[in-house]
Amino acid sequence: xxxxxxxxxxxxxxxxxxxxxxxxxxxxxxxxxxxxxxxxxxxxxxxxxxxxxxxxxxxxxxxxxxxxxxxxxxxxxxxxxxxxxxxxxxxxxxxxxxxxxxxxxxxxxxxxxxxxxxxxxxxxxxxxxxxxxxxxxxxxxxxxxxxxxxxxxxxxxxxxxxxxxxxxxxxxxxxxxxxxxxxxxxxxxxxxxxxxxxxxxxxxxxxxxxxxxxxxxxxxxxxxxxxxxxxxxxxxxxxxxxxxxxxxxxxxxxxxxxxxxxxxxxxxxxxxxxxxxxxxxxxxxxxxxxxxxxxxxxxxxxxxxxxxxxxxxxxxxxxxxxxxxxxxxxxxxxxxxxxxxxxxxxxxxxxxxxxxxxxxxxxxxxxxxxxxxxxxxxxxxxxxxxxxxxxxxxxxxxxxxxxxxxxxxxxxxxxxxxxxxxxxxxxxxxxxxxxxxxxxxxxxxxxxxxxxxxxxxxxxxxxxxxxxxxxxxxxxx
Amino acid sequence: xxxxxxxxxxxxxxxxxxxxxxxxxxxxxxxxxxxxxxxxxxxxxxxxxxxxxxxxxxxxxxxxxxxxxxxxxxxxxxxxxxxxxxxxxxxxxxx
Numbered sequence: 001x002x003x004x005x006x007x008x009x010x011x012x013x014x015x016x017x018x019x020x021x022x023x024x025x026x027x028x029x030x031x032x033x034x035x036x037x038x039x040x041x042x043x044x045x046x047x048x049x050x051x052x053x054x055x056x057x058x059x060x061x062x063x064x065x066x067x068x069x070x071x072x073x074x075x076x077x078x079x080x081x082x083x084x085x086x087x088x089x090x091x092x093x094x095x096x097x098x099x100x101x102x103x104x105x106x107x108x109x110x111x112x113x114x115x116x117x118x119x120x121x122x123x124x125x126x127x128x129x130x131x132x133x134x135x136x137x138x139x140x141x142x143x144x145x146x147x148x149x150x151x152x153x154x155x156x157x158x159x160x161x162x163x164x165x166x167x168x169x170x171x172x173x174x175x176x177x178x179x180x181x182x183x184x185x186x187x188x189x190x191x192x193x194x195x196x197x198x199x200x201x202x203x204x205x206x207x208x209x210x211x212x213x214x215x216x217x218x219x220x221x222x223x224x225x226x227x228x229x230x231x232x233x234x235x236x237x238x239x240x241x242x243x244x245x246x247x248x249x250x251x252x253x254x255x256x257x258x259x260x261x262x263x264x265x266x267x268x269x270x271x272x273x274x275x276x277x278x279x280x281x282x283x284x285x286x287x288x289x290x291x292x293x294x295x296x297x298x299x300x301x302x303x304x305x306x307x308x309x310x311x312x313x314x315x316x317x318x319x320x321x322x323x324x325x326x327x328x329x330x331x332x333x334x335x336x337x338x339x340x341x342x343x344x345x346x347x348x349x350x351x352x353x354x355x356x357x358x359x360x361x362x363x364x365x366x367x368x369x370x371x372x373x374x375x376x377x378x379x380x381x382x383x384x385x386x387x388x389x390x391x392x393x394x395x396x397x398x399x400x401x402x403x404x405x406x407x408x409x410x411x412x413x414x415x416x417x418x419x420x421x422x423x424x425x426x427x428x429x430x431x432x433x434x435x436x437x438x439x440x441x442x443x444x445x446x447x448x449x450x451x452x453x454x455x456x457x458x459x460x461x462x463x464x465x466x467x468x469x470x471x472x473x474x475x476x477x
Numbered sequence: 478x479x480x481x482x483x484x485x486x487x488x489x490x491x492x493x494x495x496x497x498x499x500x501x502x503x504x505x506x507x508x509x510x511x512x513x514x515x516x517x518x519x520x521x522x523x524x525x526x527x528x529x530x531x532x533x534x535x536x537x538x539x540x541x542x543x544x545x546x547x548x549x550x551x552x553x554x555x556x557x558x559x560x561x562x563x564x565x566x567x568x569x570x571x572x
Binding site for chain 2: 017018019023024025026032033034035036037038039042044050051052053054055056075080082083084097130131132135137138139140141142143268270273275277278279280281
């Protein structure tokens, strides 16, 4: 039987505020345990939450960026459950009136654009962390993370493959970083993903029973976890079994999903409006103000890069994947006096390659746009060949000198004196009569030998095109 | 009677309240009476009434995004039953 996969994602993005959503404690990552957990975060009696205005503004910005309806009137609710890293016994979240209503995100998969619906996005507080290392058989609790603002972004079940799910997740990741509302650091848990996965016979209208995959915190794991779960579900059904609605945990080491808790003790969260918090009103004036502050968004920037610079879709996609990279590219183009193609190739190729090798971000690049632009200028005006340019790039990577300084100091200038090249060619032809004979006898491969000799003699400083042209002429005689 | 004894047991479990078996009937009756009182509202026409999220007719005050709290871990942990390496210790929880 042919199966269709149905996937919906819930993404938790930690908002990049300085303080927590309902308290004035710091949200900085990596502090000593419980040094950033104040009385409000600990759920001590007699405290009251006070909402952080920046968290509200960030949520509205996100909503505007996905062309969503921003609610005029939004309410916080208590989601009740017991777990030691949630000291109050409830999480302050939103239920009936989330701050961001239906919107959408467009993804590109295999050259096609597909629109994925975003059902809603709501504000809530993060929980603390449980450490299950051995404390005499007890569990250690660190509440530094408790109260960190989260935006939970819920998609429609619109994705039909793990690949689409990853594409959606990447798009969202790109967007929250463009908006500077989340640092997107998945290792530190700033951007987390749960996936609802089900299968149904192709053509069937109603959805199959879904399972929820938790704890999948890298793009690679999302794809693998979903594919595994799909296989497992199909296996179960084809062997006459039924899927149980449950939460499953992805175990990256074993590369499998396993049951976490059955929903027999159904998550009965008993939501109700939090009496400690009043409703929030989002005025049109705030929306208009935040809209005017939005940066150029990834999709628009990609379009512009294609039309303004004539880049193909793939290159434009790479260069706009982060705001910083896009800016790096534009500054390089400027510094190179608008040598767009070479700038695009050098950044998406050599530079990104070198950065990846050392796990550096574009903002940590040893070569800045001005120096890279200077190098590109010298390739474009034929001062150096592409091959020599790689040598100069290498020197720039390890030092502070400009391309011009390096070319000058190492004598790398391309030989433009055709007389000099001609003399070298004549000598080589005279010294290698056997190869000349072979070439003239039809063994065209020998041509490469001559090019190699000339390059060796000129230390790679002759223009390859020029050498080819002159050699062909000379060898005809 | 709007609640059953099983409902009461379930609610008690969800709220992690220990209740004596012998009191369940009493609780069931008491809670049911409260709910019945509220169901009187079902007889009212509320078509034109906006649902109320809070009894105070005001909106939430927002605070600027500033860190105003300093580290008071030592003070807070003095009242905790058990701590180690700055962590609060609790009975083992297994997922």
